[in-house]
Each structure stands twice: as C-alpha cells, then as structure tokens.
Amino acid sequence: MSDGADSHAAERSSPSMRQLGWLRRAVAAADLPDGHVVSRVAVEHRGAYELVDATGEATGALDATARRAARTPFDYPTVGDWVVRSLEARHDRRVAIADVLDRFSLLCRRAPGPRIRPQLVAANADVLAVVTTPAFADDAASPETAAAGHRIEWYLTAAFSGGARPVIVVNKIDTVSSAEHEATVDALRRRLGPAAADVPILATSALDGRGLESLGALAADGATVALSGPSGVGKSSLVNRLAGADVIPVAPLSADGRGRHTTVRRQLVPVGGPAGGTVVDTPGLQDLVPWGGDLGLRPPAGAQVGLAKTxxxxxxxxxxxxxxxxxxxxxxxxxxxxxxxxxxxxxxxxxxxxxxxxxxxxxxxxxxxxxxx
Ligand SMILES: Nc1nc2c(ncn2[C@@H]2O[C@H](COP(=O)(O)OP(=O)(O)O)[C@@H](O)[C@H]2O)c(=O)[nH]1
Ligand SMILES: [Mg+2]
Ligand SMILES: [Zn+2]
The missing domain is CATH 1.10.40.50 (Probable gtpase engc; domain 3)
Structure with missing residues (x-):
C-alpha cells in the first residue's frame, strides 16, 4: 500500500529504547557486563537473530556459553525477546548473545504433531491481537466449519496463559456492510460468553484505514502488539499500514479469496514514531494450540490461568x-x-x-x- 497519505512517515532512524519497550521493564540495566548492550530480537532465522536497539541493527547468535547452557526451547531467543549482546562483532560478523532476559509474556504454542513440544511464537508482547475477518468469524461460529480452524478461544487462552492482553481485530470490514460487520462482532461476543467482557473487539480495514488508529493506539509508549491469526486475514497489511511503509511482503489472494500460505519471516516493527511502540507479525497459524506446560514467566501465568480467564x-x-x-x-x-x-x-x-x-x-x-x- 503506497497511498502516501499515511500520517506516520516511515521510520528510517533507529528507534529509541523507549519505543522498543525497554522502559516498560523493571530490570536494572546496571548489571550489564562491560562491552555489552541490551537489544531486542526483531527476526529469527535458523539460529541467527536480527537485533535492534538504539545503536541500530545487528545480527547475533548465541555465544558458546549460552549455547551450552541451553536445555529447552525456552532457553533460546524468539522474536520480541530482550537479549544481552556484545557491542563488537565476532569473526563471523555476528555479535555474541550472552543472555536472554526474563520474559514478562510469551506466546507459545504446542508444536504440530503427536509429541508434546513447545514452539515459541513471540515474547514480551503486551497485547495479542487475534486477527480475523467477517468471513472467518462466521466460519468459526458454525460447528461444521470449525474444522477449518481458527478458533478464537485457542488464541485467547494462549494470550491469557502467556501473560498478554488479548484483543480481537475483525479486519477487512470494507468487504461487508456495516450491518454485517456489526453482526459479526455481536456473534463473536455471544460466542465468548462472559469472557467477552475482558476482550475488546476492534473492527479494521487495512484497505481504507478504518479502525487503524484504535489498533495503533495499543502500540503506544513502548507497548508491543503481536498480531496472530491464519494466513490471509491481513496481518502483514495491518503492520505495513501501521508502519507507514511496506516493510513486510503481503501475499496475493488465492482463488478462494483467502490468503495463500506463505512462509513469511516473523518480524518486530517499530510503529507510531517516538511516542509509539512496536508490532510483531507472526507466521499464519490456523489453530494456535496453547502450550499447556510451564512458560517460565515472571510473574508466572500458565495454562490454568488462561483457561480460567477464557x-x-x-x-x-x-x-x-x-x-x-x-x-x-x-x-x-x-x-x-x-x-x-x-x-x-x-x-x-x-x-x-x-x-x-x-x-x-x-x-x-x-x-x-x-x-x-
Ligand atoms: N479488502 C481487504 N483486503 C485486505 C485487507 N487486509 C489485507 N487484505 C488483502 O488480503 C490478502 C492477505 O493479506 P496479508 O496482509 O498478506 O495477510 P496475512 O497472511 O494475514 O499477513 C492481501 O491480498 C491483502 O491485500 C483489508 O482490510 N481489506
Ligand atoms: Mg503475512
Ligand atoms: Zn464436572
């Protein structure tokens, strides 16, 4: 989308630590070892991490000590994590990640398959925005098509379990009448029963811009909003629109009108200028089965909490x-x-x-x- 009318110009300079969310953490930066800084993980790919901080961007990998100490998937960084890393690059031109700081929230799914294994999706998100569309939400409301996936309760439980505040975003409202999108919102509220009281529902269009201010306002003052939901609902389009630039590729629609499945890298993107925060685009998941085991969070949350809230x-x-x-x-x-x-x-x-x-x-x-x- 390059309509040039977006109010936020693309951020070219480095985001401040405040915008990245560092001030929201109660951790003293004083115990950093010499020659180290804290950075936030913006992208993860096969053991390498794109890091962002006030000094700019760097590619990092766990140092030998951290690698040896890593026992479970929770010991490795994921997008949104805060890490302690060396200022100087090593011989492989990567900076060395010495430590992953405690997470206050973690979106974690059960990896697909019969074995019970965790798969980290995003760390330190304040808000989990569950993106859906009028078409998807209608599907989810009827049991016959529930098998098509994308059941909102799965996402809400994952958010509450992981210490993030869920919101539901009904995107693509430009494709239906206002009566229809209001009916969608009402149906979602009924479906969620008492839990609806704790879950705001926003209606947006990444095409005409409606509702984007409300969504963007959630990513203010260093807050992080992770967008999740199946492929094709418009997550990347929303991120681009909020960033005011095409930072993430948008999948063309396939014949059935839904997004094609693309392997998009997850990314953390600064939005809203110096007083803003960040948004995280996650890969398209159908049902996100919440991780039922311990998440190692401070303060602790967990599946029992998530289920009890949902x-x-x-x-x-x-x-x-x-x-x-x-x-x-x-x-x-x-x-x-x-x-x-x-x-x-x-x-x-x-x-x-x-x-x-x-x-x-x-x-x-x-x-x-x-x-x-
Ligand atoms: N009509 C309409 N189309 C949208 C909207 N948001 C995204 N799209 C389109 O839906 C398709 C999938 O969008 P994308 O952002 O890649 O979805 P993602 O898979 O959730 O990241 C693309 O063709 C977008 O142009 C919207 O609000 N309205
Ligand atoms: Mg996408
Ligand atoms: Zn009983």
Whole structure:
C-alpha cells in the first residue's frame, strides 16, 4: 500500500529504547557486563537473530556459553525477546548473545504433531491481537466449519496463559456492510460468553484505514502488539499500514479469496514514531494450540490461568462437581453438565472447552487435585 497519505512517515532512524519497550521493564540495566548492550530480537532465522536497539541493527547468535547452557526451547531467543549482546562483532560478523532476559509474556504454542513440544511464537508482547475477518468469524461460529480452524478461544487462552492482553481485530470490514460487520462482532461476543467482557473487539480495514488508529493506539509508549491469526486475514497489511511503509511482503489472494500460505519471516516493527511502540507479525497459524506446560514467566501465568480467564463460568462450575478430577463428560454429579442441561451454560461453550483441553492434552484441566484417569 503506497497511498502516501499515511500520517506516520516511515521510520528510517533507529528507534529509541523507549519505543522498543525497554522502559516498560523493571530490570536494572546496571548489571550489564562491560562491552555489552541490551537489544531486542526483531527476526529469527535458523539460529541467527536480527537485533535492534538504539545503536541500530545487528545480527547475533548465541555465544558458546549460552549455547551450552541451553536445555529447552525456552532457553533460546524468539522474536520480541530482550537479549544481552556484545557491542563488537565476532569473526563471523555476528555479535555474541550472552543472555536472554526474563520474559514478562510469551506466546507459545504446542508444536504440530503427536509429541508434546513447545514452539515459541513471540515474547514480551503486551497485547495479542487475534486477527480475523467477517468471513472467518462466521466460519468459526458454525460447528461444521470449525474444522477449518481458527478458533478464537485457542488464541485467547494462549494470550491469557502467556501473560498478554488479548484483543480481537475483525479486519477487512470494507468487504461487508456495516450491518454485517456489526453482526459479526455481536456473534463473536455471544460466542465468548462472559469472557467477552475482558476482550475488546476492534473492527479494521487495512484497505481504507478504518479502525487503524484504535489498533495503533495499543502500540503506544513502548507497548508491543503481536498480531496472530491464519494466513490471509491481513496481518502483514495491518503492520505495513501501521508502519507507514511496506516493510513486510503481503501475499496475493488465492482463488478462494483467502490468503495463500506463505512462509513469511516473523518480524518486530517499530510503529507510531517516538511516542509509539512496536508490532510483531507472526507466521499464519490456523489453530494456535496453547502450550499447556510451564512458560517460565515472571510473574508466572500458565495454562490454568488462561483457561480460567477464557472459560471462567466453566471453571466456577467445576468447583461444584462431585469428583475433583471430573472431566465434565460422563461423571455423575457433574455441575458443568447440569448447567448445560438446564440452560445456564451453552452446550457449545462446553464442547469448545473440551476440544481445546483435548488439543492441549491437559488432563483434568479444572480438576482440583491430581486425580488419575
Ligand atoms: N479488502 C481487504 N483486503 C485486505 C485487507 N487486509 C489485507 N487484505 C488483502 O488480503 C490478502 C492477505 O493479506 P496479508 O496482509 O498478506 O495477510 P496475512 O497472511 O494475514 O499477513 C492481501 O491480498 C491483502 O491485500 C483489508 O482490510 N481489506
Ligand atoms: Mg503475512
Ligand atoms: Zn464436572
């Protein structure tokens, strides 16, 4: 998009540490070793990291000590991470990353496949914007097409679990009438039940610019907004529009009107000028199955927190079940099933919850005490 009318000119100079979000961290910069600075990871590709800080950009790789100490995927940097790196480049022209700083948020999915493995998507995002479109949102509302993926509850749980505030962005509203996009928003609210109270829903168009101010305002004062959602919903278009420049390639539409699957590098992009923040474009994912294990966050969050925020009414009911390890499927004395029976809980809410917990492979998610099955 190069309409020249964008209010934010492209940022060519280095972003300030404030815009990159450094001042939002409560970590003292004083314990940095000599000859080192903190930088933020903007792009990750095969063990190398593009880093950005007030001095500019650099390519880095873990130093030998950090590599030897790395035990799990959580020990490696991901986009959005703050790292301690050498000012001087090594012989391979990369700077040496000595440390990955504690994360206050982490978007982490269960990697596809039967093995339970984590895959880090983005670190230190304040906000997770779940991008959808009127077409996708309508799909997600009907059980027959839920298999097409992109179930909002999966993203909300991942955001809440990982310590990020979720918002839903209904993009491409230029493709429908205002009555239709309002109907989409209403349907989403109904679908989310009580959780809708904690999840703002924005309507945007990367084409005509509607709603972009509200979205951009979330990335103010050093805040980081990560955009996630399936391919083709307009994540990269939104990032470009917010950045006021074509910084990320936009996939052409395929015949079915949805985006083609492209392997776009994830990227962290400064937006909104010196008083702004950053946005992170993530690769197109269908359902993002939230990681059910520990995320190593300070302060800690986790899957139990995420599920309880996304399905608060089910969590509350589960306390009343006869068995502490009730799965809310076949047990006698199940308060959740009883609530569905007498209409206090929508059957779809329970089936959505059960599907999500099955995807995450968390046994007895709302059980209170280590019962075995
Ligand atoms: N009509 C319309 N098309 C859009 C909008 N945002 C993105 N697109 C188009 O949708 C396609 C996919 O966009 P892209 O940004 O690559 O989506 P991504 O896969 O989520 O990053 C491209 O053809 C865009 O031009 C929008 O708000 N309205
Ligand atoms: Mg994209
Ligand atoms: Zn139960």
């Amino acid at each position: 399905f608060g009414e089910i969590a509350a009911l589960a306390h009343e079940c006869r068995f502490a390890d009730c799965t809310h499927t076949v047990e006698p004395g199940c308060a959740v099933a009883a609530a569905v029976e007498d209409g206090r809980l929508a059957a779809e809410r329970l089936s959505t919850y059960l599907e999500l917990v099955a995807d995450m492979e968390i046994p007895d998610a709302f059980g209170s005490g280590g019962g075995s099955r």
